[in-house]
Amino acid sequence: MKKLINSPDDVVRNALKGVEASDPEVRVDHDNRIVYRAQKKDQGKVALISGGGSGHEPMHGGYVGLGMLDAACAGEVFTSPTPDQMLEATTTVDGGAGVLHIVKNYTGDIMNFEMAAEMASDAGVTVETVIVADDVAVQDSLYTAGRRGVGTTVLLEKVVGAAAEEGQDLAKVKELAQRVADNGRSMGMALTSCTVPAAGKPTFDLPEDQMEIGIGIHGEPGRHREPIADAKSIAKQLVDPILHDLDFTGAPVIAMLNGMGATPLIELYLMYGEVIELLNEAGVRVERNLVGNYITSLDMAGCSLTLLRADDEIIRLWDAPVRTAGLRWGL
Amino acid sequence: MKKLINSPDDVVRNALKGVEASDPEVRVDHDNRIVYRAQKKDQGKVALISGGGSGHEPMHGGYVGLGMLDAACAGEVFTSPTPDQMLEATTTVDGGAGVLHIVKNYTGDIMNFEMAAEMASDAGVTVETVIVADDVAVQDSLYTAGRRGVGTTVLLEKVVGAAAEEGQDLAKVKELAQRVADNGRSMGMALTSCTVPAAGKPTFDLPEDQMEIGIGIHGEPGRHREPIADAKSIAKQLVDPILHDLDFTGAPVIAMLNGMGATPLIELYLMYGEVIELLNEAGVRVERNLVGNYITSLDMAGCSLTLLRADDEIIRLWDAPVRTAGLRWGL
Structure with a gap:
């Protein structure tokens, strides 16, 4: 195993x-493994928290900051954080608006x-909850009943973070989150x-x-294995099931x-070029995009495509200022 | 070879x-393989171009935009662009101030x-030129007489880009660039x-x-090989030669x-934590930082550390707005 770590047990703590x-x-509560904004959001605004197993960086800790999350709970690698972590984060960030x-x-x-x-x-x-289950690859999976939650989470945290920042109430924020999901x-x-x-292999x-x-x-296993194909064919295998x-x-x-x-990144650019060609042919109008590492799987090589069918409000909130380690514009 | 490409010959063109x-x-001149700003800088301001072999993304094409480069010339993978490309970029971006x-x-x-x-x-x-030769690892190398130019290039493009944007003249821009280098x-x-x-292995x-x-x-070969050590020891092997x-x-x-x-990214965060501890112990005061993929070597796993001894003007220019694919803040 070739990794820049001290010991398998210390990866999350050290990172x-x-x-x-x-x-x-940001500030980190190292005992509870929670990443918070250094400057708390104004009282009276809805707060957003997320969390999950580590190994998907910059998600979620890298999305804590103005215009996105208020806090993120880090679990061990590929392991859920505990209810206690989530409770601590929830009660700490609440500004009275939920x-x-x-x-x-x-x-x-x-x-x-x-x-x-x-408990909160x-x-x-x-507390309101939105569940992201956007992976069209398989119906059930190793750790999941129903579809797995993947890339849409990043887009949701950005869009809904902007809505909370501008003062939308919890009912509206929840409705928007569900619409994005x-x-x-x-x-x-x-x-x-x-x-x-910890597995070492x-x-x-x-x-x-x-x-x-x-x-x-x-x-987790996907649909099938096949011989490595060219980027054009791979793009088609990502685009088609989504558009279907x-x-x-x-x-x-x-x-x-x-x-x-x-x-x-050179390969991600190349893949994006192929994807956009297919989307253009299919009459899909991409108005905003991200190309890079946003929801990762440790040292896996590969890529994923996420499409969000947006509307004017979602685009407006997408363009709103954001200042986090993972996404940053307009400020 | 596992890569998201169509064919080895088309990698740069497709990317x-x-x-x-x-x-x-940005706009791309595909015939000349030059990335330009979509909106040209004002007449009378110094323009900045860079370029080099591809495979180091987001450098240099990802640093074209407001506050950084005016154009970047892309060579084949790990191969210099041609004088013709550079001439074309130079004459196109010149706004009369050099x-x-x-x-x-x-x-x-x-x-x-x-x-x-x-020719320009x-x-x-x-035309003025600044040469970056910041790699302390070896004196001469496979493709280089003298030190290789690496990470300082990214910081230089940001700082000097800001100076050109605010209208500093060519002599001042050149002096600043040399100071950063x-x-x-x-x-x-x-x-x-x-x-x-193209090599396939x-x-x-x-x-x-x-x-x-x-x-x-x-x-290119480094100083030596040794058994993989923990992140703490690796951090020391990066920090010590630089501070020396x-x-x-x-x-x-x-x-x-x-x-x-x-x-x-989880490993880069972890390494940064170790590096900053060593720098703190050495009395080095880090006021700004970047952690991520900024000057890469295709699919190599590993990392590099760059330190820039700045001054008040360099910090001020670092904080100035930038809007490129690779760096973005303040706008």
């Missing part, structure tokens, strides 16, 4: 030290966020497996001439071409 | 298509930029080799339990912890 040292806009929990659809995350929401409610904090679709592929530090074997289509962000699942014509679309952690 | 599709702020060529110290780049500068001068454009130092390491698409063999200290951004080469105390410092292309 959070670096997160705090690199971003003056808290939205943004949850990716994995059994552990769902269960723990649910418990945290109940007992403590007098109003309902209108986002993703599909991924891998050239190589990731290696979980690749999660799965993928022969030198094979790729896996429909991979999950924890290395939802009509993306007749609306402005936000597209994200995401690297899985070990994919160089 | 430039994606660059243009993803960034509304053009600064930002050149990394590699024999091919130096030679071709020199020829382009002469014959065509009536005043003189005060930047870098040191890198690799866990794995990169694979040049790793540039060098690095056994599963070994790492290379002092690696170049084209996979230049005194970084008593001035504000800009630090960049850079990924080589296949290094996940």
